[in-house]
Amino acid sequence: MSTDPSGLLKCLDKEGPLIPLAFFRIILGFMMWRHAWFFIDNNLIDRFYRDKFFLPYFDWYPLPSQAFYIFLLGIMILSGLFLIIGYRSKEAAILAFISVTFHLFLNQIWYRHNRYFFLLMLLLLVLSPAHRVFSLSSANSYNTGKTWTFFMIRLQMTLTYLSSAFAKTLDSDWNSGNVLRGRMYRLVKGNNMGNENLPFNISDWWAQLVTSDFVVNLMTYLALAQEYFLGICLWIPQTRKLALWVGVIFHGSIEYGASVLVFSYASLATYFVVVRPTTRDRKFYFNPEIKNHQIIASFIAHFDWLNKIVLYETRTNELKVEDADGKRYRGWMSFAIGGSCMVIPYIVAYPLTWLKHFGVGVDSEITDDHELNAAEFILLRFPGQWLLTGLVAIALIYQFFLWILIKRHISWNLQDLSPLDSILILVIFYMVATYYRSESKRRIGNINS
């Protein structure tokens, strides 16, 4: 009898680099703060939630005292911090999952699809080996491990897209365009929804245009097509990068237009595990004697957080890159291809790489070179503890800025500022990635000596 494992078991046993899970974990950690902060602001600072109308799911469900509620939110904040910095992150993930679950069932009014989605993501984080990478307790911050949870996270995201698309397709308000017509009306008329004569009576020509049947139907079909596209094409290798790009714009515009609590960022977090799970599969050639090359190479060393690029020293006067498929490109196309592997420049660099299909920047010369370790190229070498201290300080200053200065004194809606969170997340990525990269190098150096 054959003892070969089935395809499914093989899939479960597959190993790969775990770096994407580290970024998934960091974003979920940050979302723990965002999640907790919302409830601190609305249900502690405003008034304790049991001192106003609430509706538990079950009569038998234990209701917290105010002191316990503060403790519960404190657990969320702390577990978020530990998930970000990678300290006892397995335990932190379990605590995060338990605290968010317990909290969700305290009040029916708090239910949102995005909070349930967040809960599922935390469950997958608990099951994943995310604690083994970018971790204070691991000797090698760039560990490999079982990647079956990558599949589960992608599946969850796909189900979210497809269920949303199906539900909207079947819903008469959506497929008739009424929902988007209402949103467009809100957009052109601010928050004044008190129009007695809907469908709309708007005099401005552009307002009439954006609420017209043609525009509204077009937008409805595009919105639906986008969700089907993301649900399907994130799985297909040939369309994956395009789908990621579309998805970043899709979620970015949702976050910018109507901050949906934790949904946008938690969805974008899953994109790290959609990325092809390979590392060091692009070669970037630069001449260290040319200043511009130095700057670009150091940028890559700082921001190649997914460890996709190997830097090579060469004597040619032009930047060159060897893509994952072995094809070589030169000039600005090499920068575009390098940028399309990195988080920050991706949104701009990726569309530029389409030009390579038209023969732009193709290079056929053989290059004489030798490999450099990207970690050696990091210009700023902060001691690790300063990076982590800085991380906490930035988070506290940020929250202080939002809450004390803006909310208390300028009475600005916090949702208007939510896109700023992405800057904080990128700063956190930078600090954590830099810390662990230099830390790994130091530890490996110690082992070798």
Next chain:
Amino acid sequence: MFAETTLFSAELYRITVDGKKVKTKNGIWRVNEDGKRLTYSWDRMVRDYRLNSLEREKRAKGSISLTLKFFDAALDYVADRIPDDHETRQLVLTVTYHKVGREKQTVTLESKKRIF
């Protein structure tokens, strides 16, 4: 399943012990009790899910069916938390809602009858 575009506004009424239906002003009402004037406010007791700010038109969060369900529970909640109001027998909420592209509808919700 996904947020519909339904606009609603709600008005709060009191059914007094003598059977009259009295409208509150934006969910605020006053009663005399032992020579003291007591003021009650719906907004102080009900704040989330856009169930506050009565008499102002808003977009329903989630769906109108959930909004109505929560309004119904909130009525009983408020009725339980006005022990010194011996003039109000029952609270009544009239919710008028309007799904985009459809006719307006009105629903009347009642709290449980208060026993003094």
